[in-house]
Amino acid sequence: xxxxxxxxxxxxxxxxxxVHELRARGLRVSxxxxxxxxxxxxxxxxxSAKRIADGLGGTIPRSDVxxxxxxxxxxxxxxxxxxxxxxxxxxxxxxxxxxxxxxLVCESxxxxxxxxxxxxxxxxxxxxxxxxxxxxxxxxxxxxRCASCRAADGE
Amino acid sequence: xxxxxxxxxxxxxxxxxxVHELRARGLRVSxxxxxxxxxxxxxxxxxSAKRIADGLGGTIPRSDVxxxxxxxxxxxxxxxxxxxxxxxxxxxxxxxxxxxxxxLVCESxxxxxxxxxxxxxxxxxxxxxxxxxxxxxxxxxxxxRCASCRAADGE
DNA sequence: CACCTAACTGCATGCGAGTTGCAATAACCA
DNA sequence: TGGTTATTGCAACTCGCATGCAGTTAGGTG
Numbered sequence: 368x369x370x371x372x373x374x375x376x377x378x379x380x381x382x383x384x385x386v387h388e389l390r391a392r393g394l395r396v397s398x399x400x401x402x403x404x405x406x407x408x409x410x411x412x413x414x415s416a417k418r419i420a421d422g423l424g425g426t427i428p429r430s431d432v433x434x435x436x437x438x439x440x441x442x443x444x445x446x447x448x449x450x451x452x453x454x455x456x457x458x459x460x461x462x463x464x465x466x467x468x469x470x471l472v473c474e475s476x477x478x479x480x481x482x483x484x485x486x487x488x489x490x491x492x493x494x495x496x497x498x499x500x501x502x503x504x505x506x507x508x509x510x511x512r513c514a515s516c517r518a519a520d521g522e
Numbered sequence: 523x524x525x526x527x528x529x530x531x532x533x534x535x536x537x538x539x540x541v542h543e544l545r546a547r548g549l550r551v552s553x554x555x556x557x558x559x560x561x562x563x564x565x566x567x568x569x570s571a572k573r574i575a576d577g578l579g580g581t582i583p584r585s586d587v588x589x590x591x592x593x594x595x596x597x598x599x600x601x602x603x604x605x606x607x608x609x610x611x612x613x614x615x616x617x618x619x620x621x622x623x624x625x626l627v628c629e630s631x632x633x634x635x636x637x638x639x640x641x642x643x644x645x646x647x648x649x650x651x652x653x654x655x656x657x658x659x660x661x662x663x664x665x666x667r668c669a670s671c672r673a674a675d676g677e
Numbered sequence: 678c679a680c681c682t683a684a685c686t687g688c689a690t691g692c693g694a695g696t697t698g699c700a701a702t703a704a705c706c707a
Numbered sequence: 708t709g710g711t712t713a714t715t716g717c718a719a720c721t722c723g724c725a726t727g728c729a730g731t732t733a734g735g736t737g
Contacts (some may be wrong), residue, residue, distance in 0.1 A: 493648035499669030514654030
């Protein structure tokens, strides 16, 4: 299920921080949960559930995907984690504060560009003007063609 | 300028038109292909492959979903058909000219708003200014919260 | 018209992403 | 230390979509 926007974002600076947050909410701190947290804190960009379950390709013990999904979901419920849909692949998960960013993806070269929300405030204003919508690009990105692909096509 | 990119768009006004187009390209006109065309021409909004295979819920004979996918793909290759990804559901297909539109989806109420590309040219300009990207919202929509959901939340 | 052949179908089967049921395990509390 | 119950881990399942293959058929040819 998609966690609705506006959900509280819980900032945690470390794994211990997150562990305290879990206990404060009456949740248990299991080995599987710790592994998910380790993966999220170790990553510098959003991760798929599979990659977390695979142990980030060897740097962390592997775990069960079903548990990973369940834990990512509970973490999202707590506001600890958010997920993004970049293009056609699986959902990608990141710590909520890491993931303050918004995304653009190029459908020619599949590159992903992350940026600070402020950079897209002009876009948000234009969307609001055109439609009354308040747009967010942190859950579903802006899709189009990046500058270099356009240049490469001599446009 | 509103350039609906993504390959040549072949405009066909009727099923017969589409059939001619197929034959002109050396493709055969089978019963299964006709059914897909019938569904697309009968629809007033983008359809899932499953709905086409189900015969639009009884108004058209059912067909095999694998063939539907294959034919939608070949039709896309010809520029006859395009598909959209609206939210989390399956891909939705429409005739290329019907689908000259671009989309906004509200992630609070899941409503979909279609609009003419020109309406979002201001947004495109803002995206270009902010990132150098040339954005399109006919394949992946703008996602956010619609005016009524924002009003309902007293925002 | 009938025939031939490659394009196409339809079924089965598979795959990737994500979910769920359930018995076994293990956190946390007393 | 022991009890209780949240959580795990496995298997099995759904859903969207793709593919291998034997059988069918569109449509050109004689």
